[in-house]
Amino acid sequence: MDAFVQFTSQSQGRDRIFRATQYACALSIYLLRNNSERKDLVAKLKSLETNMSAGRKLLRLGNTVNSIEAAKRTMQLSDRVLCLCLTAANVSRGLYFICDNVLWARNVGLMRDIDKERWSLNSSRFYFLSLVTSLTRDVYVVIQLMAQKARDRNFRQKMELHLNESPEVAEAVVPQLDAFLFLLLESLKSHPAVAFDMLKNVCDLFIPLDRLGIYQSNAGVVGFCGLLSSVIGIVTLTQPKLRLKP
Amino acid sequence: MDSWVRFNAQSQAKERVIRAAQYACTLLGYTLQKSGAAAELHQTITQLEAHMSLTRKLLRLGNSVEALEAAKRAIHLSDSVLRLCLTISHLNRAMYFACDNVLWAGKAGLISKLDQHKWSQRSFRYYLFALILNLTRDVYEIRLLIEREARYRDAKSSPQHSPTLPPDSSTPAAIGLPVIWFRRQLHLLVTVLYSNPPLLLDLLKNTCDIFIPLDRLGISPTGPGFVGACGLTSSVLSILTMLHPWLKLKP
Numbered sequence: 001m002d003a004f005v006q007f008t009s010q011s012q013g014r015d016r017i018f019r020a021t022q023y024a025c026a027l028s029i030y031l032l033r034n035n036s037e038r039k040d041l042v043a044k045l046k047s048l049e050t051n052m053s054a055g056r057k058l059l060r061l062g063n064t065v066n067s068i069e070a071a072k073r074t075m076q077l078s079d080r081v082l083c084l085c086l087t088a089a090n091v092s093r094g095l096y097f098i099c100d101n102v103l104w105a106r107n108v109g110l111m112r113d114i115d116k117e118r119w120s121l122n123s124s125r126f127y128f129l130s131l132v133t134s135l136t137r138d139v140y141v142v143i144q145l146m147a148q149k150a151r152d153r154n155f156r157q158k159m160e161l162h163l164n165e166s167p168e169v170a171e172a173v174v175p176q177l178d179a180f181l182f183l184l185l186e187s188l189k190s191h192p193a194v195a196f197d198m199l200k201n202v203c204d205l206f207i208p209l210d211r212l213g214i215y216q217s218n219a220g221v222v223g224f225c226g227l228l229s230s231v232i233g234i235v236t237l238t239q240p241k242l243r244l245k246p
Numbered sequence: 247m248d249s250w251v252r253f254n255a256q257s258q259a260k261e262r263v264i265r266a267a268q269y270a271c272t273l274l275g276y277t278l279q280k281s282g283a284a285a286e287l288h289q290t291i292t293q294l295e296a297h298m299s300l301t302r303k304l305l306r307l308g309n310s311v312e313a314l315e316a317a318k319r320a321i322h323l324s325d326s327v328l329r330l331c332l333t334i335s336h337l338n339r340a341m342y343f344a345c346d347n348v349l350w351a352g353k354a355g356l357i358s359k360l361d362q363h364k365w366s367q368r369s370f371r372y373y374l375f376a377l378i379l380n381l382t383r384d385v386y387e388i389r390l391l392i393e394r395e396a397r398y399r400d401a402k403s404s405p406q407h408s409p410t411l412p413p414d415s416s417t418p419a420a421i422g423l424p425v426i427w428f429r430r431q432l433h434l435l436v437t438v439l440y441s442n443p444p445l446l447l448d449l450l451k452n453t454c455d456i457f458i459p460l461d462r463l464g465i466s467p468t469g470p471g472f473v474g475a476c477g478l479t480s481s482v483l484s485i486l487t488m489l490h491p492w493l494k495l496k497p
Contacts, residue, residue, distance in 0.1 A: 008308040011257040018304070040358075047355030055301040059260060108297055109290040 007238060015059060016233045018052050023226030025049035030220035057104040060097060067094035077246060085137035086246065092130040099123030121212065128208035131201050138198040141244075145187040145194070155186065196232050197244040203229035261305045262484050264298050269477030271295040276471035303350035306343060313340035323497060327386050332497065335379035338372045345369035367463060374459040377452055384449045391438040391445075392431070399434075447483055448495040454480035 007013040025045045032038050032045075071090035077083040099122050106114040149155045162182055163175060188195040203225040209215040210222050236243045275291045317336035323329040345368045352360030439446045454476040460466040461473045487493045 004308070004311060009257060009312075011255055011260050014257050014305065014308070044355055044358075051300070051304065051354040054297065055304040058264070058297065058301045059305070062260075108294050110294070 003238075010237070011059070013234075013237055015056060016230055016237060018056055020227060020230035020234065022049055022052040022056070023223050023230055025052070025223075027220060027223030027227055030218065030223055054107070057100060057107070060100055061104065064094050064097040064101070067091070067097060074246065081140050082137060082246070085133045085140065089130045089133040089137070092126045092133065096123050096126035096130060099126060124208040124211040128205070128212060131205050131208065135198070135201045135205070138194060138201060138244075141191075141194050142184070142187060142198070145191055146183050149183060149187050149190075158186075159183070193236075193242050193244040196236055196242055200229045200232045200236075203232070256488070257305060259485070259488050261302055262481055262488065264302050264305070266478055266481035266485065268295055268298040268302065269474045269481060271298065271474075272470055273474030273478060276469070276474055280471075300350070300353055303346055303353070307347055307350065310340045310343040310347065313337070313343055320497065328383060328497070331379045331383040331386070335376045335383070338376035338379065342369050342372035342376060345372060370459040370462045374456070374463065377456045377459065380448070380452045381456065384445065384452060387445055388435065388438060388449070391442065392434045395434050395438055444487075444493050444495040447487060447493055451480045451483045451487075454483070 008017070025048050029042055029045050029049070032042050035042075067090050071087050071094065074083060074086035074090055077086065099119050102111065102114060102119050103116065103123065105111040106116055106119070159179060159182060163179060188198075206215070206217060206225040207222055210217050271291050271294055275288060275295065278288050278291065313336050317333050317340065320329060320332040320336055323332065345365055348357070348360070349362065349365050349369060351357045352362055352365065439449075457466070457468055457476045458473055461468050
């Protein structure tokens with residue numbers, strides 16, 4: 001109970017739970033869409049999803065400042081690539097929040113003459129940009145880890161062992177691919193934070209890809225990916241060791 | 247900026263800011279209605295207020311657990327009056343949050359046939375009990391501090407010269423004695439409150455808050471303008487105690 005209270009007292013914790021619920025509803029609506037017996041359940045789920053989405057938009061009202069503060073911090077990083085990627089990610093996330101706030105004002109009725117479709121597309125574009133730069137950072141971190149591991153003598157011995165163990169397996173036909181995959185998997189296993197962050201960003205990427213029309217999937221895929229990334233977000237929040245720093 | 251980030255990270259802080267905005271909308275709606283502004287603007291403000299109220303209900307979904315944990319902590323207090331007041335106040339708050347969660351489920355469409363008025367009245371009743379108990383605790387603390395201050399003053403003044411009036415006037419013979427006694431008590435009260443800002447803030451906050459359920463339950467109807475002003479004041483005071491944790495009354 002104490003851990004629950006501590007988790008929900010953080011505003012980010014509650015937002016992740018609401019996001020998980022929102023995408024779970026989206027997924028359930030997609031799965032039940034053809035079921036005629038559950039029409040009122042689908043209606044309830046739709047109402048819950050709209051409610052959560054509207055509430056989360058209001059709760060995101062102050063987040064631009066958070067992103068600017070994060071961008072100021074990441075500008076001082078020593079590693080150039082990390083500095084560039086993270087600052088770009090934070091700046092585009094800040095712009096996404098501004099578009100989102102404008103959309104909230106439009107939905108509530110405070111601003112009337114706003115082209116909702118254009119601002120919605122812009123917010124998806126900025127969100128997409130922030131995810132792409134975050135993924136670039138993940139790939140850079142993985143490459144660094146792999147290079148570091150390849151230089152490690154103990155690891156090279158392990159790899160020799162793995163490559164020589166079963167020559168009949170299909171993977172061994174292309175030994176370079178096998179070695180590369182082994183190196184990649186071992187790097188990810190030793191640093192689960194990077195693996196989780198990468199998986200979260202890949203899942204999140206499907207949402208703006210669908211919205212912008214670049215890769216049209218269906219509402220079910222979007223719901224599932226959103227749910228998975230929210231669950232990973234909740235796990236990384238409860239276990240600070242699994243959180244990627246900076 | 248850094249303090250905003252830290253403030254924003256607490257979900258209770260966000261809820262207080264939204265509460266302040268909600269009651270500001272109530273007050274604004276009342277003034278717009280009084281001054282005869284456009285119906286469209288008034289409708290926008292009313293819709294905004296309803297939207298903020300629903301979002302706050304969403305944000306409060308886990309608060310019953312917090313209130314129960316606070317009640318569990320309050321049971322271990324040493325002072326018996328404080329223990330009683332605070333434990334029952336937290337339990338009432340937990341019940342208020344439970345009714346509030348049911349109301350959210352009804353408004354969000356999860357529960358189809360919900361008597362919203364009945365549940366709303368119920369939640370306001372629990373809220374009123376919790377506020378009455380908080381006020382009782384404030385009055386008790388003030389009484390203790392006044393007695394201590396009076397004893398301190400008597401101890402300071404007695405070795406120098408005889409007191410001008412007896413400390414407890416049992417049978418006031420002259421007409422002026424009750425007035426002097428009242429003035430002395432008032433002076434003690436002002437001194438105590440001035441030297442204890444957390445207690446003063448808590449008293450003001452609870453006094454402002456109590457007008458909201460009194461109006462909604464129909465016990466003492468004051469109108470949306472006054473309710474909005476009281477709600478806005480108590481939200482601002484609450485935000486102040488969050489920004490400066492030393493202003494929070496403990497326990």
